Amino acid sequence: xxxxxxxxxxxxxxxxxxxxxxxxxxxxxxxxxxxxxxxxxxxxxxxxxxxxxxxxxxxxxxxxxxxxxxxxxxxxxxxxxxxxxxxxxxxxxxxxxxxxxxxxxxxxxxxxxxxxxxxxxxxxxxxxxxxxxxxxxxxxxxxxxxxxxxxxxxxxxxxxxxxxxxxxxxxxxxxxxxxxxxxxxxxxxxxxxxxxxxxxxxxxxxxxxxxxxxxxxxxxxxxxxxxxxxxxxxxxxxxxxxxxxxxxxxxxxxxxxxxxxxxxxxxxxxxxxxxxxxxxxxxxxxxxxxxxxxxxxxxxxxxxxxxxxxx
Amino acid sequence: xxxxxxxxxxxxxxxxxxxxxxxxxxxxxxxxxxxxxxxxxxxxxxxxxxxxxxxxxxxxxxxxxxxxxxxxxxxxxxxxxxxxxxxxxxxxxxxxxxxxxxxxxxxxxxxxxxxxxxxxxxxxxxxxxxxxxxxxxxxxxxxxxxxxxxxxxxxxxxxxxxxxxxxxxxxxxxxxxxxxxxxxxxxxxxxxxxxxxxxxxxxxxxxxxxxxxxxxxxxxxxxxxxxxxxxxxxxxxxxxxxxxxxxxxxxxxxxxxxxxxxxxxxxxxxxxxxxxxxxxxxxxxxxxxxxxxxxxxxxxxxxxxxxxxxxxxxxxxxxxxxxxxxxxxxxxxxxxxxxxxxxxxxxxxxxxxxxxxxxxxxxxxxxxxxxxxxxxxxxxxxxxxxxxxxxxxxxxxxxxxxxxxxxxxxxxxxxxxxxxxxxxxxxxxxxxxxxxxxxxxxxxxxxxxxxxxxxxxxxxxxxxxxx
Numbered sequence: 001x002x003x004x005x006x007x008x009x010x011x012x013x014x015x016x017x018x019x020x021x022x023x024x025x026x027x028x029x030x031x032x033x034x035x036x037x038x039x040x041x042x043x044x045x046x047x048x049x050x051x052x053x054x055x056x057x058x059x060x061x062x063x064x065x066x067x068x069x070x071x072x073x074x075x076x077x078x079x080x081x082x083x084x085x086x087x088x089x090x091x092x093x094x095x096x097x098x099x100x101x102x103x104x105x106x107x108x109x110x111x112x113x114x115x116x117x118x119x120x121x122x123x124x125x126x127x128x129x130x131x132x133x134x135x136x137x138x139x140x141x142x143x144x145x146x147x148x149x150x151x152x153x154x155x156x157x158x159x160x161x162x163x164x165x166x167x168x169x170x171x172x173x174x175x176x177x178x179x180x181x182x183x184x185x186x187x188x189x190x191x192x193x194x195x196x197x198x199x200x201x202x203x204x205x206x207x208x209x210x211x212x213x214x215x216x217x218x219x220x221x222x223x224x225x226x227x228x229x230x231x232x233x234x235x236x237x238x239x240x241x242x243x244x245x246x247x248x249x250x251x252x253x254x255x256x257x258x259x260x261x262x263x264x265x266x267x268x269x270x271x272x273x274x275x276x277x278x279x280x281x282x283x284x285x286x287x288x289x290x291x292x293x294x295x296x297x298x299x300x301x302x303x304x305x306x307x308x309x310x311x
Numbered sequence: 312x313x314x315x316x317x318x319x320x321x322x323x324x325x326x327x328x329x330x331x332x333x334x335x336x337x338x339x340x341x342x343x344x345x346x347x348x349x350x351x352x353x354x355x356x357x358x359x360x361x362x363x364x365x366x367x368x369x370x371x372x373x374x375x376x377x378x379x380x381x382x383x384x385x386x387x388x389x390x391x392x393x394x395x396x397x398x399x400x401x402x403x404x405x406x407x408x409x410x411x412x413x414x415x416x417x418x419x420x421x422x423x424x425x426x427x428x429x430x431x432x433x434x435x436x437x438x439x440x441x442x443x444x445x446x447x448x449x450x451x452x453x454x455x456x457x458x459x460x461x462x463x464x465x466x467x468x469x470x471x472x473x474x475x476x477x478x479x480x481x482x483x484x485x486x487x488x489x490x491x492x493x494x495x496x497x498x499x500x501x502x503x504x505x506x507x508x509x510x511x512x513x514x515x516x517x518x519x520x521x522x523x524x525x526x527x528x529x530x531x532x533x534x535x536x537x538x539x540x541x542x543x544x545x546x547x548x549x550x551x552x553x554x555x556x557x558x559x560x561x562x563x564x565x566x567x568x569x570x571x572x573x574x575x576x577x578x579x580x581x582x583x584x585x586x587x588x589x590x591x592x593x594x595x596x597x598x599x600x601x602x603x604x605x606x607x608x609x610x611x612x613x614x615x616x617x618x619x620x621x622x623x624x625x626x627x628x629x630x631x632x633x634x635x636x637x638x639x640x641x642x643x644x645x646x647x648x649x650x651x652x653x654x655x656x657x658x659x660x661x662x663x664x665x666x667x668x669x670x671x672x673x674x675x676x677x678x679x680x681x682x683x684x685x686x687x688x689x690x691x692x693x694x695x696x697x698x699x700x701x702x703x704x705x706x707x708x709x710x711x712x713x714x715x716x717x718x719x720x721x722x723x724x725x726x727x728x729x730x731x732x733x734x735x736x737x738x739x740x741x742x743x744x745x746x747x748x749x750x751x752x753x754x755x756x757x758x759x760x761x762x763x764x765x766x767x768x769x770x771x772x773x774x775x776x777x778x
Contacts, residue, residue, distance in 0.1 A: 054744060055741070055742070055744075057731075057738050057739075057741070057742045058369065058694070058731075058732045058738055059369060059372065059373040059633070059635065059636075060366075060373065060636060060639075060693075060694045060697070060732070060735075060738075061459070061694065061732075061735040061738035061739070062373075062633050062636075063411060063459075063631060063632055063633030063636065064414075064459035064462070064463065064735040064738065064739055065738060065739055065742045066631065066633075067414060067415060067418055067459070067460075067463045067631050068462065068463040068466050068467075068739045068742070069742075070418070070419075070631070071418050071423065071463050071464065071466075071467055072466065072467050072470065074421060074467070075467035075470070075471060075572075077467055077470050077471070077474070080742065080743050080744035080745075081744060142324065145320070170323075173316060173319065173320070174316060174319075174320045174323070176316070285314075286314060286315060286316040286318075286319045287314050287319065290319055
């Protein structure tokens with residue numbers, strides 16, 4: 001089926017209604033992730049949640065841990081993990097010095113709302129900044145999934161992981177939102193936006209998102225269409241043409257590439273280390289994805305560049 | 312059939328439950344029971360295997376694991392519902408319930424600030440003395456009141472010292488680990504000192520009584536085991552200081568801050584004094600009267616008094632106690648008794664002895680090795696109390712002196728130094744987020760070697776004087 005690309009005539013999606021979630025682990029490792037998360041959220045003018053997922057104590061000793069934490073409260077020692085969220089808020093303020101509303105928001109570890117294993121920091125001064133700070137405990141993918149389902153996030157932004165294979169499978173299979181994985185992301189590097197175009201439905205949204213990012217960040221755009229055979233069918237060719245037409249209609253210059261070969265290997269080789277990849281999520285059924293993987297899963301496993309998978 | 316991502320995720324999250332059920336079903340339906348073991352005994356062992364998988368991987372909540380233990384015993388274990396129920400509540404379970412409640416009652420009094428001041432007065436501000444002091448105090452207190460209560464009270468003291476320690480922008484990872492491990496390992500080595508030091512001690516005492524293996528009074532237990540605690544305290548402090556060398560030799564500023572913070576607590580209130588008196592009465596009851604009334608009922612009497620005099624509210628108690636753990640201990644003990652009654656424990660014990668006799672011909676050494684190795688290894692995977700509940704009946708069927716083997720098993724179940732899951736004290740410091748899993752390995756292997764040597768020393772030199 002040939003995808004229909006949205007043009008200026010149609011009503012574009014409303015970025016202001018979008019909700020993005022950035023997962024942070026520590027001040028030491030999550031600075032680039034948070035920086036990119038804040039940047040992307042500002043590009044889309046989306047509300048921005050920051051979640052820290054800490055380790056959950058074995059249920060066997062759960063009451064001992066809870067007792068200790070209650071006692072730590074008596075000593076004014078904050079819940080472990082809240083310091084990461086405190087750092088995150090500080091960092092967000094540093095990243096947006098012009099945002100006066102954000103500057104007014106104060107972090108108070110006593111102002112937290114605890115419910116069902118989730119701790120939400122209450123930000124009483126948040127007037128229009130649309131910031132959420134949340135602490136969860138447990139397995140990363142499970143907790144991110146719960147948070148995304150609870151708050152209806154559209155995009156989850158996470159850093160790269162050592163355990164890449166397992167992470168790629170889990171996040172792409174189970175997180176019910178678009179996913180942005182910041183592998184080896186260098187905030188100082190000049191990236192080119194590489195949009196992987198085929199005839200799938202998910203390509204439409206990825207083009208819209210890509211266009212917005214390119215427009216706001218001024219990054220050069222390339223589209224790549226890969227066919228397994230030397231012949232490019234009407235679907236692939238049509239999708240690439242419509243993608244170009246969409247970028248042209250928004251005044252964004254785009255370079256088109258058509259290559260043949262194994263799609264994943266071609267994506268990976270082409271992406272090198274200086275592209276920021278955007279691709280649509282797989283539409284394969286979940287069991288097939290679990291057993292055999294999918295193009296996004298394999299691409300995420302094999303590339304070392306930031307990759308945004310749009311669902 | 313269409314399987315959605317949600318279903319696939321559920322299957323992925325619950326895979327260990329499915330594995331446990333599949334393993335159980337294969338063994339139940341397709342593998343005949345050994346000739347030397349009756350059908351009921353075989354089925355009980357299948358239930359235990361499934362439960363071990365579930366406890367280890369926690370795919371379902373802890374109370375659910377306890378519930379499946381109960382109904383499987385009735386459905387496939389050949390026990391009647393009343394029989395399972397009769398073993399479910401006993402003095403050991405009362406004690407575990409009472410000690411968890413006592414922990415909530417005492418910690419809520421805020422006595423830890425007094426404790427902090429007392430420790431600092433003794434140790435001064437030198438780091439090595441503070442680490443040694445934390446180890447000693449944690450061990451001694453834990454031997455009477457259990458590691459969870461001690462760690463809950465000591466952790467804020469350590470974290471306050473850490474908070475006020477300035478190292479001119481340099482990292483304090485050595486100091487942090489040294490302070491936290493001195494509490495965790497101190498509380499863990501102390502927990503074997505008296506019967507009230509941990510649920511597993513009382514579970515073993517309960518098995519001795521249930522299986523007619525003899526008994527030990529509170530004082531007799533102390534006489535046999537406390538020397539080991541005393542040997543281990545200085546060595547533990549030494550191991551911690553060598554493994555995690557603190558960056559600062561003196562914690563002058565932090566100690567001053569801590570003293571000021573504690574001084575704000577003011578004079579002791581009548582509630583604090585009365586709460587201490589009540590606790591001393593419970594302790595006296597455990598030492599002097601537990602042979603007659605049992606440790607559990609004395610603990611519950613203490614809780615009754617705390618509630619009656621308004622020192623703690625039922626709301627706080629019910630919120631602070633993990634009832635799922637109590638349910639699980641009741642269920643584990645009941646299956647432990649069934650394992651003994653159906654011959655499953657004897658079959659496992661005999662099998663291990665026959666298998667290992669080729670490597671260790673001396674039967675006494677073999678029994679000791681099986682008892683220590685089984686408890687020591689399992690306690691690093693499960694919790695120490697669950698280990699004793701499961702391993703206890705096997706160890707008591709090994710032959711030899713059940714009291715000595717039972718003690719060896721209980722003591723070695725406290726050797727869970729390698730992981731954060733084995734001991735409550737280790738889990739608590741891990742949950743602070745300030746120590747990492749590899750830190751447990753770094754110090755744990757040294758602690759394990761030291762503990763095995765100390766146990767061998769006490770068993771060979773000290774215990775023969777009593778039995």
